[in-house]
Amino acid sequence: MSGVQTIKVEATEDGSRVDRWFKRRFPHVSAIMVQKLCRKGQIRVDGGRVKGDSRVHEGQEIRIPPLPEPGERPPVNRMSDEDIAYVKSLVIYQDDELIAFNKPAGLAVQGGSKTTRHLDGMLDAFGEGLDRPRLVHRLDKDTSGILIVGKGPKATARLAKAFQSHKTxxxxxxxxxxxxxxxxxxxxxxxxxxxxxxxxxxxxxxxxxxxxxxxxxxxxxxxxxxxxxxxxxxxxxxxxxxxxxxxxxxxxxxxxxxxxxxxxxxxxxxxxxxxxxxxxxxxxxxxxxxxxxxxxxxxxxxxxxxxxxxxxxxxxxxxxxxxxxxxxxx
Incomplete structure (x- = not known):
């Protein structure tokens, strides 16, 4: 069992839901456990109680209660073989820092109201936890073309900063x-x-x-x-x-x-x-x-x-x- 931790939200995590942020950081902890910890007030953001669907913002501090050690876990990818093959077919370039996709029109970048199939959800095909690629910018659902994701927190932060400062x-x-x-x-x-x-x-x-x-x-x-x-x-x-x-x-x-x-x-x-x-x-x-x-x-x-x-x-x-x-x- 780990001890209490405090983790600061990174720029690339701004706007994430608490439960999804938690899943990326601690993939071995079930969604049910995250909801339970939120209800009991053991997960807190800047000292305040939150729900699983609350959103966090850059610079906020998240209190992480003692958690069980990873132990035995289910397979990383719960995606279908078809979705794994599909998202990998969209890759047009990758290196140690990023993956670039040629996103088709009609595929949402992130989930939303009544949107359950999206590129962000398919990034499980490339890794888990801190190794899971992260979005650094967006495209409208019906816009096609280049979209990149960062590999790891350091690369993602650098790429996100390049977009935010208009250096791209x-x-x-x-x-x-x-x-x-x-x-x-x-x-x-x-x-x-x-x-x-x-x-x-x-x-x-x-x-x-x-x-x-x-x-x-x-x-x-x-x-x-x-x-x-x-x-x-x-x-x-x-x-x-x-x-x-x-x-x-x-x-x-x-x-x-x-x-x-x-x-x-x-x-x-x-x-x-x-x-x-x-x-x-x-x-x-x-x-x-x-x-x-x-x-x-x-x-x-x-x-x-x-x-x-x-x-x-x-x-x-x-x-x-x-x-x-x-x-x-x-």
């Missing part, structure tokens, strides 16, 4: 309805959340706000039009300088050229040729700084369903210079 460079590709004018520039302003629903970001809606409004956050996006299909649609590269919820979707809709397939942030233009059945937003490129070396540059191919839409509109990835695009967005 992200490039998204979108198909917009119509053509943004001008064809290259910046979109900026303030936005705020109109509603919140925990970690289920798809239930949140962002609205325009004024400077000084409660909850208002400044948002800045750089963009350049790569290709056009007449005036019906355009292929746009976007760089979110800030990282607000649904930022790219809100900004393109505000220009009157909403992202094709976006059912939440729309514009007055009709979708071309009935192609708007999926959100045409893809996290194409991610540049991550590396201490003492060159940045790591990752790219994610378009998923087949999205590439088919590109082909239908006459957009060819082979005919563009991504180097020129990156220079335009710099």
């Amino acid at each position: 460079r992200k490039t998204y590709w979108a198909i917009a309805i119509g053509v943004p004018k001008p064809k290259m520039g910046e979109i900026k302003g303030f936005m705020r959340k109109a509603a919140a629903s925990g970690v289920d970001s798809e239930r949140e809606t962002m609205v325009a706000a004024g400077h000084g409004d409660e909850g208002a956050q400044h948002a800045l996006t750089r963009y350049v039009v790569i290709g056009e299909a007449g005036q019906k649609a355009s292929w746009v590269a976007l760089r979110p300088v800030t990282g607000r919820t649904h930022q790219l979707r809100v900004h393109l809709a505000a220009m009157g050229t909403a992202i094709l397939g976006d059912k939440k942030y729309t514009c007055h233009r009709p979708a071309p040729e009935d192609l708007g059945r999926r959100l045409c937003l893809h996290a194409r490129r991610l540049e991550i700084p590396r201490p003492g070396g060159k940045p790591l540059v990752l790219t994610a191919d378009l998923p087949p369903a999205l590439k088919k839409i590109y082909d239908t509109l006459g957009f060819s990835v082979k005919e563009i210079s991504e180097t020129d695009i990156e220079e335009d967005l710099a």
Whole structure:
């Protein structure tokens, strides 16, 4: 039996539920035991009682009561063989610090209301406890493309800090309805959340706000039009300088050229040729700084369903210079 411990919540654990935080730290302790310890007040956060579904935040201190030693444990992976094979098939790169996935549209990054199958839950396929990879950023459920997770607390903390301090460079590709004018520039302003629903970001809606409004956050996006299909649609590269919820979707809709397939942030233009059945937003490129070396540059191919839409509109990835695009967005 271990003694009483006090553990501080790391930046990468901010917003985690108490029971899930506990499971990552002490995988041998059952969920039933965690709930029981919470009810008895033996697990406390900053000295206060909590429930299993309470959320913890960076810097808070969690009191851990005496716990049984690991002993015999059930197998680490309770995932199905199919899910293990599936999540591993999404990996496009990995090293000692991180794993990069090409996340498909429709797969949530985290659990939420009525969301039980998500990438975070599948990370059990890669380890347990402190060795279990951890999320360092997010993508909307219906956005495809690059998403990385950190290997171990130290790597995860460094990567999370790089995202939070805007030292990473992200490039998204979108198909917009119509053509943004001008064809290259910046979109900026303030936005705020109109509603919140925990970690289920798809239930949140962002609205325009004024400077000084409660909850208002400044948002800045750089963009350049790569290709056009007449005036019906355009292929746009976007760089979110800030990282607000649904930022790219809100900004393109505000220009009157909403992202094709976006059912939440729309514009007055009709979708071309009935192609708007999926959100045409893809996290194409991610540049991550590396201490003492060159940045790591990752790219994610378009998923087949999205590439088919590109082909239908006459957009060819082979005919563009991504180097020129990156220079335009710099």
